[in-house]
Structure formats: structure tokens, C-alpha cells
Amino acid sequence: MEIDSKSWKILECLQHDARLSLTELARAVDMSVPAVSERVKRLEESGVIQGYHARLAPQKAGYTLSAMVGITVAQPYKKKLLDILSAMPEVMECHHVTGADSYLFRLLARDVAHLEALVARVNHLGETRTSIILSTPISQQALRQPR
Known part of the structure; x- marks a missing residue:
């Protein structure tokens, strides 16, 4: 359109x-x-507008940590990984990416122990790399007309 x-x-x-x-x-x-x-x-x-949503503050809901997790997964385990991630309410998004990782996903956790437990649910499927997000200087921006 x-x-x-x-x-x-x-x-x-x-x-x-x-x-x-x-x-x-x-x-x-x-x-x-x-x-x-x-x-x-x-x-x-036409699908340009896909829905109307409330934007929530994770910290106010008890999630004090946000992290990006990269995982390298062999082909036979990809469906299993996606099934596990889809069932985890803490997973906000997951991307199939190029490079060293197969997938990159963002999750929320109450604390470091909770984060460790969440990563443990999938790290048996492949090598993981976790980065705790310290701050988000640019949050999800509105989609704008290209120049």
C-alpha cells in the first residue's frame, strides 16, 4: 500500500x-x-495498522532487569527453542539473525537470579551470550515517513 x-x-x-x-x-x-x-x-x-496497544512500564510490574540473549542453535533444536521461548511470558521479542547467533531475544527478569533461571531454560539447546541492558537511550520509536 x-x-x-x-x-x-x-x-x-x-x-x-x-x-x-x-x-x-x-x-x-x-x-x-x-x-x-x-x-x-x-x-x-491493509495491515499497516496491526492493532492498538497499551504501553506498559516493566519496572512498575516488578521486572527490574532487561537483557538481550543471543543463542547459537543447531537446526534440529530450532523449533524446540522457539516453542520454549513462545511459552515464556518474560520473552518480549525474538529475532532470527545473521552472524554468530541463530536467534537474539529480549527478556525481562525480576532480578539476576530470575534472569539466570530464564537463560537456563534454553542454554541446553546451544551456546548463549547474555547482555544485561543498563539503559535504553532510544526506546521503540514511532515509525515515520522515509525521507
Whole structure:
């Protein structure tokens, strides 16, 4: 789907505050409510907008650590690894990557002991490398129109 500048403005507004009413959104992008409604509907139907979510603060939910774990896994164990990771609520995302690691995943933990226990669930499947995230100077940014 080709996304024009008006639709990009709508997307930027919704990424900033997905709870905007259509009236507020129309005012922000200087369009009529029906026009904005139609564009949002098209963006949803085409899969550009995949959902609306609450953004949570892991620290407030008891997760004091965040870590990136790289793992090198032999082909026969890849499905097993993904099954285990999918069942772990602490795993926020997992990426199949190039380079030394087969997968790179980010997880949350209550403390170092919890982190160690989480990594232990998968380290029998391959060699792991764990990096505790000290801070996140650039958090998940809004997707913006390419220049």
C-alpha cells in the first residue's frame, strides 16, 4: 500500500496516542472526520495498522532487569527453542539473525537470579551470550515517513 503524507500524519498521531477520537485525529491532521475514518479503515484493512496497544512500564510490574540473549542453535533444536521461548511470558521479542547467533531475544527478569533461571531454560539447546541492558537511550520509536 502506498502511504501518502496525510496518512503518515494520521499514523504519527495514532502512534503517539492511539486513544485519540476520530474528531481529535481529524483536527490534528486538518481533515474531515469521514475522510480520516476512511483512511484509518484502509490502513487497518491493509495491515499497516496491526492493532492498538497499551504501553506498559516493566519496572512498575516488578521486572527490574532487561537483557538481550543471543543463542547459537543447531537446526534440529530450532523449533524446540522457539516453542520454549513462545511459552515464556518474560520473552518480549525474538529475532532470527545473521552472524554468530541463530536467534537474539529480549527478556525481562525480576532480578539476576530470575534472569539466570530464564537463560537456563534454553542454554541446553546451544551456546548463549547474555547482555544485561543498563539503559535504553532510544526506546521503540514511532515509525515515520522515509525521507
